[in-house]
Amino acid sequence: MARVLVVGAGLTGGACAALLRGVALVRVAVWDKARGAGGRMSTSRSARDAACTADLGAQYITLETERAGPRRSFCEELLSHGILKPLTAPIEGMVVKEGSCNYVAPQGISSVVKYYLKQSGADVFYEQHVTHICLRDGKWEVSRKMGPPEQFDVVILTMPVPQILQLQGDIVNIINESQKQQLESASYSSRYALGLFYEASTRIDVPWAAQYITDNPCIRFISIDNKKRNIESPEIGPSVVVHTTVTFGSEHLDSDPAEVQQLILSHLERIVPSLPKPASIKCQKWRYSQVTKAVPNFPRQMILHTQPLLICGGDGFTQSNFNGCIDSAMSLAEAVKSHL
Numbered sequence: 467m468a469r470v471l472v473v474g475a476g477l478t479g480g481a482c483a484a485l486l487r488g489v490a491l492v493r494v495a496v497w498d499k500a501r502g503a504g505g506r507m508s509t510s511r512s513a514r515d516a517a518c519t520a521d522l523g524a525q526y527i528t529l530e531t532e533r534a535g536p537r538r539s540f541c542e543e544l545l546s547h548g549i550l551k552p553l554t555a556p557i558e559g560m561v562v563k564e565g566s567c568n569y570v571a572p573q574g575i576s577s578v579v580k581y582y583l584k585q586s587g588a589d590v591f592y593e594q595h596v597t598h599i600c601l602r603d604g605k606w607e608v609s610r611k612m613g614p615p616e617q618f619d620v621v622i623l624t625m626p627v628p629q630i631l632q633l634q635g636d637i638v639n640i641i642n643e644s645q646k647q648q649l650e651s652a653s654y655s656s657r658y659a660l661g662l663f664y665e666a667s668t669r670i671d672v673p674w675a676a677q678y679i680t681d682n683p684c685i686r687f688i689s690i691d692n693k694k695r696n697i698e699s700p701e702i703g704p705s706v707v708v709h710t711t712v713t714f715g716s717e718h719l720d721s722d723p724a725e726v727q728q729l730i731l732s733h734l735e736r737i738v739p740s741l742p743k744p745a746s747i748k749c750q751k752w753r754y755s756q757v758t759k760a761v762p763n764f765p766r767q768m769i770l771h772t773q774p775l776l777i778c779g780g781d782g783f784t785q786s787n788f789n790g791c792i793d794s795a796m797s798l799a800e801a802v803k804s805h806l
């Protein structure tokens with residue numbers, strides 16, 4: 467049995483693991499440093515009521531129908547299993563490209579990644595923060611913050627590019643100068659997301675499900691998340707998601723989180739004065755939010771070492787959306803299959 471490790475339980479890692487399902491004599495493990503699946507397709511729960519959830523990262527999935535190619539079948543599969551539904555709620559200020567369709571995930575956007583992880587049949591472990599990757603006897607020895615190192619025949623890295631460059635061990639010297647330059651040229655925007663969770667029976671009286679804000683220095687996007695996902699129910703409290711502007715995100719990257727939260731709330735109150743007081747709040751910092759500059763020429767993946775195989779991918783090698791992650795996952799899986 468060849469042991470394959472996918473680092474990252476985000477969309478790229480989840481879809482890649484699913485594409486490796488059924489490959490003979492291969493056992494796939496997925497490790498993620500977080501406590502659950504999704505990565506930047508994350509869905510958070512209220513501290514008071516686990517049924518009240520909010521998508522703090524990606525909001526919806528866009529498919530350009532004519533240029534969808536093989537990704538169309540990924541989307542159709544998700545639609546047929548009820549993981550995705552067409553976005554029908556009113557979003558103010560949303561630019562809809564001609565020929566494209568938007569979809570929401572009624573059970574939260576992380577359900578897309580969970581679907582792929584389930585399909586993969588892989589052994590998925592959370593709170594596994596990979597720190598070192600070293601060569602030992604023709605295999606990769608992968609160390610994490612907690613627990614002993616483990617050996618793998620193939621390692622697939624799917625985290626944001628700057629986090630790949632933070633890994634220690636032999637990987638530092640294995641990445642050659644030209645690859646390092648290419649990886650270092652990738653850049654990401656930063657922003658904060660606030661999740662506001664309400665008690666059941668709270669009414670949020672606004673005519674929109676979400677809106678893009680263009681005239682506020684702090685807030686770029688507000689969503690009544692349950693309304694956006696078409697899951698209005700009297701038993702489950704509503705939730706609100708706020709995304710800051712990228713400028714606010716970078717200016718406050720190292721500020722005190724409590725102060726940042728207060729600043730965002732004060733801007734929110736001015737924009738939507740009728741918003742009731744939430745039962746709980748979660749403030750999420752996205753240091754690596756969306757790719758502003760991908761690795762040159764959008765290579766989909768990059769092979770760092772061939773025997774044994776060490777390969778990296780993710781939206782940094784394509785673009786920050788469903789299509790980008792699926793393209794990278796397909797390319798990673800193809801490269802792994804042809805090396806086994």
Ligand SMILES: Cc1cc2nc3c(=O)[nH]c(=O)nc-3n(C[C@H](O)[C@H](O)[C@H](O)COP(=O)(O)OP(=O)(O)OC[C@H]3O[C@@H](n4cnc5c(N)ncnc54)[C@H](O)[C@@H]3O)c2cc1C
Pocket residue numbers: 473474475476477478479497498499500504505506507522523524525526527528594595596597624625626629657659709752754755756779780781782785786787788789791
């Ligand atoms: C605020 C925001 C809004 C967005 N809006 C949209 C949208 O509306 N539509 C859309 O299509 N896309 C959107 N995106 C982009 C989309 O979320 C990303 O492109 C996509 O989720 C990237 O998936 P990924 O698997 O490549 O990376 P990630 O989701 O980042 O997954 C990488 C995983 O690796 C893990 N990891 C990192 N380092 C380590 C380590 N050392 N050890 C172990 N695990 C590690 C992380 O915990 C993470 O789970 C948005 C993103 C953000 C942040």
